[in-house]
Amino acid sequence: MRLPLFLLLAFCLAAPAARAQDPKKEIEKYQRMIADSSPAELFELQGEELWKKPQGPRKVSLQRCDLGLGAGVLNGAYAGLPRYFKDADRVMDLETRLLYCMTTLQGRDGAEASRAAFGTADRPSEMEMLSAYIAGLSRGVRLAPGAAHSREKAAYALGKALFFHRAGPWDFSCASCHGETGKRIRMQELPALGKPEYARPVVATWPAYRVSTSEMRTMQWRMNDCYRQMRYPEPEFASDATVAIITYLTVNARGEPYRGPGTKR
Amino acid sequence: MRAMLFFAAVVLSSPVLSQDVTEVLKRDFHARGQATMDRVDQDALQFACTKFTDKPPAELAKLLESDQMKTIVFPAGSLVGDWKRGEAIAQSGRGATWSDPKNAPAGGSCYNCHQLSPQEASYGTIGPSLLRFGKLRGNGPEIQKYAYGKIYNAKAYNLCSQMPRLGYSGTLTEQQIKDLVALLLDPESPVNK
Amino acid sequence: MTVQAVAALAAGLLLPLRALAAWNKEAFQAKTAADALKNLGIASSAESKDVLIEAPQIAENGAVVPIEITSNVPNTKSIAIVIEKNPFPLAAKFDFSEGAAPYVKVNVKLGESSLVRVLAEAGGKFYSASKEIKVTIGGCGG
């Protein structure tokens, strides 16, 4: 837990808050203001350095990594993910592809690289900084994940099935919270992610700086933490299951101009 | 069981089978902390609710609801505990995740989905508002039993409810559920003020 | 608009900066708003419509609460931000010289819902404005 103790205390004691005039409007204002004064760009800068930094046993940078548009082409690449990659014979999202490049180009150990995929406020992870940098180079580009290849279609179908699959001690599916429109958890409005109009603004702003933990968070992290709160066991980083849900969500958001990395509560 | 016949009828029409998803979960997920791998095994109601996207045929729902009703263990004596402790349990969203210590007391996550005390402005809306619950529905033995049962196993009353089976899953103890019943029904509880 | 990105040199390699005026330890370590103000030399202040606070009325998370302050009081020399319910209420004080507008936007932490007071100094007098900001309990808990 990384919240200051005094914040935690405030949460536990739950001082009754008087009702504001229009809570929804005020929360939107809060969201606008935090987006306006977000340190997200710092992570993009650090990601750029990492992209160019020689690392691993082969002491090479990631600059020859092919994110779908050719080796080293970054502009607009994020908006085309997830997609099927012939060389790996898999559908991959950004993080899965970066992990692939770390192991194949840089000669790094995959298990080691994926263990450190989620950073802390004190130690942001490489994956988070690289994701911020690469996603930032798709700003303004419409999301166009792969949806034509049979493997891409299979990933979408699996993602959709996972989205509605109920299990775990609390019987949750993703749709338990993100199935219906107009619902919220506490004060947080819940996007009904199966519907394009709700998926679009969400998917177009991840990865995102989370102010609650002062960390840059990625889509793989978002999947991981949802499953934690759904009371499931932990999904493997960059697994077919997580890539499938990300594919499902991104296809639902297709056509939306990317405008991240965003800033969230 | 008769229910299995229902499943067989629709299984073939679905693009990705529920059983296949379970296999994917078994392959791509791993145990962490108290979240062990047996959690991905679906029971009959999870299977049915997935299969019918939460709208099971009435007959099947009735059948499975009665199975769930049998799981509820009503304690002897009063079902009404202390609403003050109940309020704290309702506020807490902790428990049962891989990051929660196994033996630490869990919360009920009630405010995540329900409005309860009018003083708490930060409440969710996935479930119905429970503001003035006891005032509107009384606090006699019938409603006490209903409230206890509903918290213990919400699926006994509505098969594909999104509300967790808080007693059945071992999330909340008997005493904690009694305290939540008090939060709902006690005339002194802020819910009824 | 331009964006300049420059990685700062690692600490220690820098030439020494000009000695900065001492951080007002007494004021910043004061545990009440009244003590903080006393240590800033603020005995009294007048409410003023010329001191503007732009901030959300509800913050979804107390760890980051954006606050934008503008003083339209002529010749404003400084702006102080006091968060009454924080363990150490004084959050910041900015001194402005000729060439800087008495304006600042900064993200602050609120331990709980609190009154935020801003004091602007001009011509040896203090002008104030305040705003109540509520911190809500967020998300799925845990």
Add this chain to the structure above:
Amino acid sequence: MAEPMKIRTTLKGDSADVRVLMVHPMETGLRKDASGGIVPIHFIQEVTVKVNGKLLIEGQISQAVSRNPVFSFRLKGVKAGDKLEIAWLDSKGERSQIETVIA
């Protein structure tokens, strides 16, 4: 890796909006780490803004400023090409500074 700072300036007539992003933990001394130990207090105390060597803004701040601080300031009577320097000093005596040209 050197911790970056980032400045964005927007010149409108003879006034410039300046936004600066800093990497700093801004520890309150109240936070516990994963193992339950208290993370020692560590925060930026002073921030200075200079134009062409002249000190225009001097900020003293506390641990109540959010992690990875972001400040916006407004400068008057400036023009394209003016040299802008922003520096911070923290409670451990560590410093960082960045220099750019207003444009």
